[in-house]
Amino acid sequence: MTKINILSPLLADMIAAGEVVERPASVIKELVENSFDAGAGKVTVEFKNGGATYIRVTDNGCGMSPEDAGIAFTRHATSKLHDEKGLEAIGTMGFRGEALAAIAAVSRIELKTREKGAEVGTCVTVQAGDITDMSPCGCPEGTTITIRDIFFNTPARLKFLKSDRSESGACIAAALRCALGRPEVSLRCLRDGQEEFFTPGDGRGDSAVYSLLGRDIANGMLPISCDGEDVSLTGFVSSPAKSRGNRSMQYFFCNGRYIKSALLQSAVEQAYKNTLLVGRFPACVIYLTLKTSAVDVNVHPAKTEVKFSDEKKVFDSVYQTVRACLEAEQKPLEIKLSQSTQRVVAEPKQDFFKSMSAETYRETTLKSTSPLSNTAPAQPQREAFFDTRARSVKTPVSQPRFSPVNVEKTVETVEKIATPTYRVVGEALNTYILVEQGEELILIDKHAAHERMIFDRLKAQGRQIMSQALLEPVITKPSSDDAELIEKNAELLSQLGFELEAYGASAYAVRALPDDIDAFEAGAAVEEICDKLKKGRLNPDSARDEALHTVACKAAIKAGRRHDMRELERIAESVCSGQVKYCPHGRPVAVHLTKNELDKFFSRIV
Ligand code: ADP
Ligand code: MG
Secondary structure (H helix, E strand, O other): OOOOOOOOHHHHHHHHHHHHOOOHHHHHHHHHHHHHHOOOOEEEEEEEHHHOOEEEEEEOOOOOOHHHHHHOOOOOOOOOOOOHHHHOOOOOOOOOOOHHHHHHHOOEEEEEEEOOOOOOEEEEEEEOOEEEEEEEEOOOOEEEEEEEOOOOOOHHHHHOOOOHHHHHHHHHHHHHHHHHHOOOOEEEEEEOOEEEEEOOOOOOHHHHHHHHHOHHHHHOEEEEEEEOOOEEEEEEEEOHHHOEOOOOOEEEEEOOEEEOOHHHHHHHHHHOOOOOOOOOEOOEEEEEEEOHHHEEOOOOOOOOOOEEOOHHHHHHHHHHHHHHHHHHHHOOOOOOOOHHHHHHHHOOOOOOOHHHOHHHHHHHHHOOOOHHHOOOOOOOOOOOOOOOOHHHHOOOOOOOOOOOOOHHHHHHHHHHOOOOOEEEEEEEOOOEEEEEEOOEEEEEEHHHHHHHHHHHHHHHOOOOOOEEEEEEEEEEOOOHHHHHHHHHOHHHHHHOOOEEEEEOOOEEEEEEEEOOOOHHHHHHHHHHHHHHHHOOOOOHHHHHHHHHHHHHHHHOOOOOOOOOHHHHHHHHHHHHOOOOOEOOOOOEOEEEEEHHHHHHHOOOOO
């Protein structure tokens, strides 16, 4: 007697269903993708009880002929793939001809569909894989497919469904990912009769982000775009101040398909290096466009994983585009003055332009820990300064900030308000510098801002950090673990400007330090660097950045201590000019209070 059995087609479909139809949310994904492939401009997704009893997807796509409607539920029935060649260049969301068969095997389905231009439609009912009825019917052009009682004939699978709440959440997330991937399609999602979201389908990524992820997220997004020969991308990334506690707001799409990709995730996150605190993550919505032959979508039945033929190229494009966007956000704008403004400011304020240049920024920050040795003459109140914040001041708070940084426009705005606008009023709580600028009061965290100034300067110094020889070496006694790390990382420490020499059996003499650190901080700085090395951040690049953070933090002026006004003015200058926006960990360095807000607070206006 033979032991081997050939499984019945229904049983084979039920098994296959496990891969495609994991839960109601996967049904929604498959059905909406079919609507997209049918060229629909409008799709409505409705579900009840977490999708377990009822899912309906309606579209205004191409519809099916009665013949096609009759075979659509058969396994491997697809209109999207004809031969092996086609497999190398998949341009549709579906191609495996599996979804409808898999869904049909485990539920009760009603399909109503009418082809464009056809006089009547077709209604098909299917139960556990068998067509139970098929007849002509009246219905609008397009397709409506209703799925009831999913897993009714597979109790083991039914048992694994989670609560209504969590299945509903998964259904909404699945519909949302589809909608976000296709801003040109208007998608409405209803849960138990209540609208969850609606996208206008105007083809704009910003509208889709706004209606799906909400105003808060949308307002903190910066647009990105890159039009490469092999890889093109558009989308949005969050500004460093709007980072998130997890990765749930990271969305990647490849040729319109939502994908999960550790490669893309890491490309984006690396671009944020030095702008985000550890444990904070950027939000992003990135649309990649690649030649269909450069990406293999046939890796997994659900097709959320893909394989890029040139991973490095994809990584580099994403990394560089995001990096460039963040750098543009950090950099002060180039400002050209109008003729009339130049006349007003050129003569009396010789150092006006100088104060804007990167050179001066470096010069003024170079000696910032010992301001009295600076050669700058004692100045009276510095008044003339440019409101480079015009671009953010002019951005209406209630609207998404989506227009790419537009220098032309900014120049125009700046010209209009090119009056002296910046004055250091004083310092509060020995921590915050108070600055009046235009119609705003700015509070600057002096330590955070100064830390960033130093960090940027150290980074600009290249591999070898400037070092100061100490007149008297500082003796430090590290733990035996730390001593080992010091020995192992001698070269890195020397590049960072530390010169350490064994002193007796267990101590070290620190003979030189990075230029900015005071001698009395030598021991603490070495200890902190060892700490960071210990935490496993040993790859040379990140170890160096981590170490630079320590140097910058140690060298920056401290909150809680009083500082010379000139020193505070230099910091205010770099913040008001837009040079410095975030500390090296991504915390903002300044808070802006508008006169309007203050007036409202005091009920001067309502
Ligand atoms: P695939 O999408 O991989 O081709 P499916 O099982 O999802 O496989 O669908 C089978 C076929 O049914 C599709 O190839 C398509 O021709 C047709 N079909 C499914 N849904 C729709 C729809 N909403 N509008 C028009 N045709 C559809
Ligand atoms: Mg499909």
